Amino acid sequence: MSYGLPLFSPRGFLLSLFFYKKLSQLNLMDMKTALVNSESDMFSFFEMTPDLVCIVGKDGFLKEINHAVIEKLGYSKEELLANPVSSFIFPGDREMTLNKRAGLLNGKALFNFENRYVTKSGNIVWLHWTSLYLPDKEIVFAIAKDITQRKLAEKEVDEKYKKFKKLANHFKSRIEKDRKYFSVELHEELAQLVSVIKLDLNSISNHIPNLSGFLKSRIDHASGISELLVQTIRKISFEMSPYMLYNLGLDKALEWLGNDFTILNHIPCFFESNYNEADLTQEIKIDFFRICQESLSNVMNHAEANSVKISIENRGDSVQLTVTDDGKGFDVKKQLHASGLANMRERVASINGNLVIESTIGRGTKVIVTIHKQTTE
Numbered sequence: 001m002s003y004g005l006p007l008f009s010p011r012g013f014l015l016s017l018f019f020y021k022k023l024s025q026l027n028l029m030d031m032k033t034a035l036v037n038s039e040s041d042m043f044s045f046f047e048m049t050p051d052l053v054c055i056v057g058k059d060g061f062l063k064e065i066n067h068a069v070i071e072k073l074g075y076s077k078e079e080l081l082a083n084p085v086s087s088f089i090f091p092g093d094r095e096m097t098l099n100k101r102a103g104l105l106n107g108k109a110l111f112n113f114e115n116r117y118v119t120k121s122g123n124i125v126w127l128h129w130t131s132l133y134l135p136d137k138e139i140v141f142a143i144a145k146d147i148t149q150r151k152l153a154e155k156e157v158d159e160k161y162k163k164f165k166k167l168a169n170h171f172k173s174r175i176e177k178d179r180k181y182f183s184v185e186l187h188e189e190l191a192q193l194v195s196v197i198k199l200d201l202n203s204i205s206n207h208i209p210n211l212s213g214f215l216k217s218r219i220d221h222a223s224g225i226s227e228l229l230v231q232t233i234r235k236i237s238f239e240m241s242p243y244m245l246y247n248l249g250l251d252k253a254l255e256w257l258g259n260d261f262t263i264l265n266h267i268p269c270f271f272e273s274n275y276n277e278a279d280l281t282q283e284i285k286i287d288f289f290r291i292c293q294e295s296l297s298n299v300m301n302h303a304e305a306n307s308v309k310i311s312i313e314n315r316g317d318s319v320q321l322t323v324t325d326d327g328k329g330f331d332v333k334k335q336l337h338a339s340g341l342a343n344m345r346e347r348v349a350s351i352n353g354n355l356v357i358e359s360t361i362g363r364g365t366k367v368i369v370t371i372h373k374q375t376t377e
Helices: 011-017 028-037 039-048 068-071 078-080 091-104 148-207 212-242 242-246 249-267 282-303 337-349
Strands: 053-055 062-065 110-116 124-135 137-147 271-272 308-315 318-325 353-360 365-372
Touching: 011 068, 053 212, 062 068, 062 078, 068 078, 068 124, 091 110, 091 124, 091 137, 124 148, 148 212, 148 242, 148 337, 212 242, 242 249, 242 282, 249 271, 249 282, 249 308, 271 282, 282 318, 282 337, 282 365, 337 353, 337 365
Parallel strands: 271 308
Antiparallel strands: 053 062, 053 137, 110 124, 124 137, 308 318, 318 365, 353 365
């Protein structure tokens, strides 16, 4: 293989060599011996295969090729033999191919290697190689399959995936923006109005001296309900859009979330962090917060836990969020499509993260989200 004329696989290589007989009939040493002893005779067989077959010198120049190479690249045999193989490789793949070729010349057989070549007409073709170096002959024997159509199909699928992911992220951002708007309206408008009602009730109680016991008790009750309503509105507002997250950061928001969970459910929730918040974008911070909300909701509704722990820590080039409880656990395989787990999977996928859910009946549950560090916008 020239500058990396990579190859398909020893299996595919021998299939072409021996009219596609089973590889189990030969091993790699048998093939090398056969090539050394009857190299010319065997190469004539390659004209019968549609695969690209090459013999390349240690100097990086083609020594022999079959007709499939000429037909695929569009150059004449003379042009192909007169130039180093590297000159036909797509510029962006030359360094990678050169490195692979160096390993090949040092005795490491090359299997399942893919790179691009530029045809005479300027088109790009993808080839999938298997190569074997014969040191005593100082040649590389290589065979390749054209995988251009497969690569184009993969690219099309990838572009569609990126398009739909972009659309999904747009809707997610839109939802968060709407949540933030309604959160502000609840906190700044509705909660303020209820606070005014509470002040008026207190004013009535303080400025009308001879209220009957019944009226005073009703006013005190209404005042207490007003205070409870203000707290409820603020709680709903925070859950809809964690303004603390925007103003004070993820750690403070999760501390508040854990404390609120503890107060409401009488289940201790601890929070620990050992990471740099600057490694996470605002989108990831919001998703981490939402995942913690979903996890705590599952603990509250299903786990029957005695304690919960939320932690965020550095893991090399990644940041890992973990929510652990000591509840009754569940069979993860049976709950794969549960709405709570589905919501978490979708959120994690939208930020290119990795989600692992570990749970054993009677031994609690652990939700682990790992995301690569990123520069905040």
